[in-house]
Amino acid sequence: MNKLKNDLLIRAAKGEDVERTPVWLMRQAGRILPEYRAIRNSLSGFKELVETPDLAAEVTIQPVDILGVDAAIIFSDILVIPEAMGLPYEMIEKKGPHFPRVISSAKDVEQIRLAEGPELQYVYDAISLTIKELDGRVPLIGFAGAPFTIFCYMIEGSGSKTFSKARKVIMQNPEMAHRLLEKITASTINYLKGQISAGVNLVQVFDSWAGILSPETYREFGLKYIDKICEAVNGEVPVTVFSKGAHFSLSDLKNTRCNTIGLDWNIPVQYARSIFENTKTLQGNLDPAVLYGSGKDIASETKKMMRSFEGCRHIANIGHGVYPDTKPEAVKMFIQTVKEYKHE
Numbered sequence: 001m002n003k004l005k006n007d008l009l010i011r012a013a014k015g016e017d018v019e020r021t022p023v024w025l026m027r028q029a030g031r032i033l034p035e036y037r038a039i040r041n042s043l044s045g046f047k048e049l050v051e052t053p054d055l056a057a058e059v060t061i062q063p064v065d066i067l068g069v070d071a072a073i074i075f076s077d078i079l080v081i082p083e084a085m086g087l088p089y090e091m092i093e094k095k096g097p098h099f100p101r102v103i104s105s106a107k108d109v110e111q112i113r114l115a116e117g118p119e120l121q122y123v124y125d126a127i128s129l130t131i132k133e134l135d136g137r138v139p140l141i142g143f144a145g146a147p148f149t150i151f152c153y154m155i156e157g158s159g160s161k162t163f164s165k166a167r168k169v170i171m172q173n174p175e176m177a178h179r180l181l182e183k184i185t186a187s188t189i190n191y192l193k194g195q196i197s198a199g200v201n202l203v204q205v206f207d208s209w210a211g212i213l214s215p216e217t218y219r220e221f222g223l224k225y226i227d228k229i230c231e232a233v234n235g236e237v238p239v240t241v242f243s244k245g246a247h248f249s250l251s252d253l254k255n256t257r258c259n260t261i262g263l264d265w266n267i268p269v270q271y272a273r274s275i276f277e278n279t280k281t282l283q284g285n286l287d288p289a290v291l292y293g294s295g296k297d298i299a300s301e302t303k304k305m306m307r308s309f310e311g312c313r314h315i316a317n318i319g320h321g322v323y324p325d326t327k328p329e330a331v332k333m334f335i336q337t338v339k340e341y342k343h344e
C-alpha cells in the first residue's frame with residue numbers, strides 16, 4: 001500500500017491520537033464544483049462518468065485539490081450494486097435514479113444474481129488510478145449502500161418518501177425480504193473486498209433510509225446485515241457506518257463491528273456521546289443548511305459543533321451529503337474553521 005502522508009482520517013477512525021481533527025464532506029465529489037460540471041457536461045450523463053475510470057479518478061481528486069479535504073471518496077454511486085446483480089439503473093436529470101425493472105416476487109429474488117466482482121471492474125480501475133494519482137496525499141474512502149437502502153431501491157425502483165412497497169415486503173413476506181437482503185449483503189462484501197484490493201484505505205456504508213424503520217425491524221432487517229459486512233471487512237480497513245435517522249438504534253449500532261459511526265445533524269451530540277462512551281469514533285455532524293449561511297455564521301456554527309465533540313474521538317463532517325447549490329466558498333470556510341480549531 002502507498003504510504004500516506006496525511007493519515008489523520010485513518011488514525012482518528014482507529015481511535016489513535018491525532019494532532020488535529022480530520023475533515024471531509026459526504027458527497028464532496030461532484031455536485032458543487034464548477035470543475036466537476038465542466039467534465040460532467042461534456043459527457044452523455046452521470047453513468048458515463050462513473051464508468052470512465054480516468055474521469056472518475058479526476059473528479060474524485062478535485063475536492064482534495066480545490067477544497068483541501070483530508071480524504072477523497074471514490075466517485076461512483078451506491079446503485080452500481082443492483083446493476084451488477086442484474087437490475088440496471090438510469091439516472092434521470094434533475095429527478096434521480098430510476099430502475100426500469102424491479103423486484104416484485106420471490107421468483108425475481110431467486111433469479112437475481114450475486115455480484116461476484118468483475119462486473120464492477122470499472123470502479124476498481126477508477127480506485128487504482130486515483131490511488132496512483134493521489135500518491136499518498138490523503139486516504140481514499142471506498143463505499144457501498146447498506147443492504148436495507150439497496151433493498152428499498154430494488155423494490156421501489158426510484159426514490160420514495162415512505163418506501164412503503166419495500167416495507168410491505170418486510171411485513172408480508174419476511175422470508176423473501178431476508179433472502180434478498182442476504183444476496184445484497186454477499187454482493188456488497190465481494191464489492192467492498194474488491195475496492196480494498198484496489199487500494200481504498202477505509203470504507204463507509206451508507207444507510208440513507210435507516211430512519212424509516214422501527215427499532216425492532218431495523219435490528220432484524222438492517223443492522224444484522226450491516227454487521228455481517230463489518231465482520232467481513234474490518235480486519236482489512238476501518239469501517240464507518242452512517243445510518244441516517246436511526247437515532248432509536250444507537251445502542252444497537254454500538255454493538256456493530258465498525259470503527260466509526262456517522263451522525264446526522266438531528267441528533268443531540270451529547271446524547272450520542274453518552275451512548276458510545278468513546279468506544280467508537282463519531283463522524284459529523286454540521287447541519288448542511290448551515291453552509292447557506294454567511295462566512296461568519298459558518299465559522300461560529302462549525303466551532304460550536306467542534307466544541308460539542310471536545311474530548312471524544314471525532315472526524316469532522318456535515319450531517320448528510322452537501323446540497324448541490326452550496327457555494328464552494330462556504331465549504332472552504334467550514335474546512336478552514338475545522339483545520340484552525342484549537343482544542344480546549
Ligand code: CP3
Pocket residue numbers: 025026027028029030031040045046073074075076077078079091095096097143159206208321
Ligand atoms: O460522496 C461523493 O461525493 C462520492 C459520490 C457519491 C454519489 N452518490 C455520486 C452521485 C456517493 C457517496 C453517493 C451515494 C448515494 N447515492 C447515496 C447515499 C448517500 C446519501 O446521499 O444518502 C444514495 C441514496 C444515492 C442514490 C442517488 N444517486 C440519488 C438519490 C441520486 C439523485 C439525487 C442526488 O443525490 O444527486 C444520485 C445521483 C448522484 N450520485 C449524483 C452524484 C454526483 C448527481 C448526478 C449528476 O451529477 O448528474
